[in-house]
Each structure stands twice: as C-alpha cells, then as structure tokens.
C-alpha cells in the first residue's frame with residue numbers, strides 16, 4: 078500500500094490527501110478514477126470534497142465515457158445551456174481553445190457555474206485532455222472563508238437578502254458570447270433567455286456541511302434585491318473583491334490526465350488567460366444541484 082509522506086493526511090485506508098493551500102483544495106493520490114469507486118472509497122472522496130472543496134486527481138487515463146461514469150457517482154448530470162455539447166454526449170462540454178485563438182476565454186472571470194439557474198450545479202468536473210506545458214491554470218476561492226471573515230455588521234446587513242443572478246452579460250444577444258463567433262472552437266449560442274433573472278440568497282447554507290457561504294460572483298450576480306443601482310454596485314463591488322482575497326484561494330496547475338472537481342456551492346473559480354499560442358482541451362461535466370437556501 079502507498080505510504081503517505083509526513084505532510085499528508087491519510088483520510089481512509091485507500092485515500093491519501095495533500096492540501097494545496099491553507100484555504101482550499103487538495104490533491105488526492107492512489108485512485109484510478111476510470112474504475113468505479115468502491116463504497117468506502119466514494120465515501121472517503123465525498124468526505125475529502127466536503128473538507129477541501131476542490132479535489133485534484135493526477136495521471137487519470139479517462140475517455141469521455143469514463144468521465145460520465147465518474148460524474149454519475151455523485152448524482153445526475155446538471156443542465157448545460159448555451160453551448161453545444163460533444164456529439165453523442167449531451168452532458169459533456171469540450172472546453173477548447175486552439176493555439177491561435179483569440180477573444181474572450183470561456184470561464185475567464187471569477188464565477189460559480191451557472192449560478193443564474195434555479196438549481197445551479199452542485200459540482201463541476203473538469204478533465205485535462207491536452208493542456209499547455211505552462212499557463213492555463215484554474216484559480217479557486219473559498220466562499221465559506223469569504224462569509225466567515227465578514228464583520229458582524231456586514232453579516233447582519235446581508236441576512237435574508239437576495240442577489241439577482243442572470244446570464245445576460247455572457248449569453249444574451251449583447252453579451253460576451255451572445256453572438257455566434259466563427260473563430261471560436263466552442264459552439265456558444267446566445268439567447269434572449271439569458272435575460273432572465275433568478276434570485277438567490279447572498280448568504281447560503283451548504284446542504285451537506287451546514288456551513289454558510291457567500292454566494293455572489295462577478296459574471297452572473299448583477300444586482301441586489303431592493304437596492305438601487307448605486308447601492309448594489311457599491312455593496313457587490315465590496316463583496317466581490319472580498320470574495321477572492323488571495324488568502325482564500327489556490328491555483329490548480331494542469332497536466333494531461335489531471336481531473337479536478339469543485340463544489341460550486343461554496344467556491345468560485347477563474348480560468349487564467351495566459352497561454353496564448355498554446356492549445357488547451359478539457360472535458361467538462363456538471364452534477365445537478367439544489368435550489369440555494371439561506
């Protein structure tokens with residue numbers, strides 16, 4: 078059996094976990110994700126996921142079917158709007174940027190996935206198929222810490238208040254990806270539906286951990302209930318900046334065969350646009366989630 082190094086914690090007989098930073102993220106060693114996880118392995122992965130929020134598994138040899146099977150162990154697939162999925166795999170997105178490609182990067186600002194949905198995905202799973210030798214990391218930030226480090230006065234102010242979430246800035250006709258782009262490797266199609274608004278509490282309670290998390294993000298949170306534009310811009314501006322303080326974050330460096338899963342209910346993430354001239358191809362699935370509650 079693999080011996081853990083002194084800096085690693087052994088979370089079960091078969092799970093060897095090493096934190097990435099003091100705030101968020103862990104690498105998990107010793108699992109072959111192309112095979113079904115046994116009951117105790119699955120429970121150990123779920124336990125590590127609840128504690129670290131972002132799990133990174135290296136050197137996984139997975140095709141699209143294996144990725145789908147892996148994801149389904151955590152729940153049914155989430156819904157993926159606005160982007161044409163892989164042929165024959167309606168729940169898998171190919172997140173691709175060719176070496177010479179320019180323009181807005183998919184996922185290239187702080188967000189939690191599809192927070193404009195009534196039931197945003199609980200988790201996202203991303204597999205690195207072809208990744209640049211350097212660059213193209215994904216950054217993550219811990220939204221439990223973002224909430225817990227607010228002052229008592231700010232916590233009181235946010236209590237019971239909803240944020241307005243919408244896909245309009247990204248996928249409405251005037252949005253970043255709102256018009257077909259023949260030069261993009263991803264078939265992203267905007268729609269008037271993206272103008273819709275979904276209200277979610279600014280502070281949510283995680284259905285598994287019971288902990289409170291700040292639930293706002295740059296891309297999809299467009300306002301605050303019962304506040305005028307100036308007020309909500311000022312408050313959101315503060316919360317968004319606070320939510321990604323460097324001490325809440327980690328960066329995942331990709332290698333071919335790296336699989337990363339993250340919890341959208343208590344994290345935000347940001348694909349970093351620093352690999353111009355290099356190709357990056359990932360497979361992505363989401364796991365269905367619940368309606369966020371305060």
Ligand code: SIN
Pocket residue numbers: 172183184185190201203214215346347348349359361
């Ligand atoms: C995403 O936002 O789902 C994509 C993240 C990435 O490409 O690193």
